[in-house]
Amino acid sequence: MTLLEVRNVHLAIGGVELIRDLSFSIDTAQRLGLIGESGSGKSLAALAIMGLLPYRSTVSGSIRLSDQELVGLDERRYSKLRGDRIAMIFQEPMTSLNPLMRIGKQIGEVLRIHEGLSRPASYAQATALLERVGFDQPAQQARAFPHQLSGGQRQRVMIAMAIACNPDIVLADEPTTALDVTVQAQVLDLLAELTSEHGCALMLISHDLAVVANVCDHIQVMYGGAIVESATTSELTHFAEHPYTRALLATSRGLDDLDNESFGQLPTIAGTVPQAGQFPPGCTYRGRCERESYQCQTPPVVTGTTHQVRCWHPYGSSSEGA
Ligand SMILES: Nc1ncnc2c1ncn2[C@@H]1O[C@H](COP(=O)(O)OP(=O)(O)OP(=O)(O)O)[C@@H](O)[C@H]1O
Ligand code: SF4
Ligand SMILES: [Mg+2]
Structure with missing residues (x-):
């Protein structure tokens, strides 16, 4: 069943157009x-x-969460949805956590605002959430300030806050880019595990195709403010049709070759965005x-249904002649 529809x-x-025809x-x-x-x-x-666009932004089109239209929604109604039905995890948790508030209290605040829990009940639930996201001494760690935690722990706190109210969807924007590779894998596993435990949808944003392919069942590729290709993970990684997606795949496979020490020239995409x-x-x-x-x-039109591509000459099409 469709949960979120962007049209x-x-x-x-x-006045500068930054997103074009996103659907x-x-x-x-x-x-x-x-x-x-x-x-x-x-x-x-x-x-x-999330309805968190900068000042001087103008949006047209439609973003529907179940039956509710979000474009043009007033701030009072939006703030009820945020944290409750849609949650977001940012790349750098220090920018979204309050540095002066203990983490147990910060998680508890989300529960008090959206679920109407009392202070003691919200604190108890916050501690239970800290345990669920892997803190080994949650009662003690709930009293810590964000700066007393490691980057991985802070991101676990963000995950706990995101799932606290059982949202319908979590938007995770490069949630592990600032972490080292082993912690990155643990945090992504936790995110995938908890969202499926809560029956919650996940939109995982990354510049790293391999990261997304490990977690997601469907992938969309964005370039220059538009989605250029969209398909199931398996279809996209095996039968990419858009020249940009194929170039991205070639660069990430090039990195695999580096790992195998059988590398020659690392493939790159010529030019810049x-x-x-x-x-x-x-x-x-x-x-x-x-x-x-x-x-x-002429702007290319989107073709395909389950595997969509925005290109006049996609690979694998009849116009390719191969
Ligand atoms: N507040 C803003 N004012 C003006 N332009 C902006 C603003 N925020 C983003 N942009 C521009 O919009 C474009 C898209 O930015 P966005 O942050 O969505 O990119 P991104 O795909 O998330 O990149 P990254 O991988 O670096 O996070 C960029 O050209 C950026 O410079
Ligand atoms: S529309 Fe043309 S320029 Fe754009 S990706 Fe396809 S072939 Fe390349
Ligand atoms: Mg970004």
């Missing part, structure tokens, strides 16, 4: 990955869903694409 969303900040949906309890290079618009997409507001007319991947033609000066 034809365009977003501009100060996707997430089903109840589904795990969707959103990947793309820095500046492709991943965080803005999540902030648009255009600056916001300086996208070329037509397809935003023009100038970096090996399959570009005159037709690409």
Whole structure:
């Protein structure tokens, strides 16, 4: 059943168009990955869903959570949804945790506001949540301030806060990028385990295809403010059709080769993502694409149903001639 439906969303900040025609949906309890290079618009997409866009943002289109339209929703109603039905985990927990408040109290506050729990009951539940996310001495650790915890522990606190009120969906924006690789894997496992335990959908944002492929059942690739390809994880990693997705796969496989010490030249994607507001007319991947033609000066349309691609000359299509 569809939980979140984003349709034809365009977003501009100060008149600069940063997200173009964003459309996707997430089903109840589904795990969707959103990947793309820095500046492709991943965080803005999540902030648009959370209603946390910067000043001077204008949004058009529709974002529906079950039957509720979120575009244009007033702040009073939005703040009731945040934490309760939609929760977000940010890349750097120090920016979202209150440095002056003990972590047990911070988690408890979410429960007091949204669930109406008393102070002692919310604190007890916060301590139980800390235990669930892997703190070995939760009663003691609940009294810690954020700066007394490691990066991995802080991110566990964020996960505890995110799931505290059993939200319908958690948006996790690069939740492990600041952590070392072993802690990264533990935190991602915990996130996947807890969201499925709570029947909660997950949108995992990352620039790392391998991270997303390990956790998500469906992946969307974003480039230049638009989704260029969307498919199941297996389909996308084995039969990518968009030239940009194929280049991303080649670079991550190149890294695997490095691990196997059988490497030659590490593959790279030539050029850089255009600056916001300086996208070329037509397809935003023009100038970096090996399959570009005159037709690409016109914006490509999305084709496919379960496997969607936004490209005039995708790999595997009949126009490829191979
Ligand atoms: N507050 C803002 N004002 C103006 N432009 C912004 C603002 N926030 C983001 N942008 C621009 O919007 C584009 C998309 O930014 P966004 O943060 O969504 O990228 P991202 O895909 O999350 O990148 P990263 O992987 O680096 O986190 C970028 O070009 C960025 O410079
Ligand atoms: S539309 Fe054209 S430029 Fe864009 S990705 Fe497809 S082939 Fe490349
Ligand atoms: Mg980001």
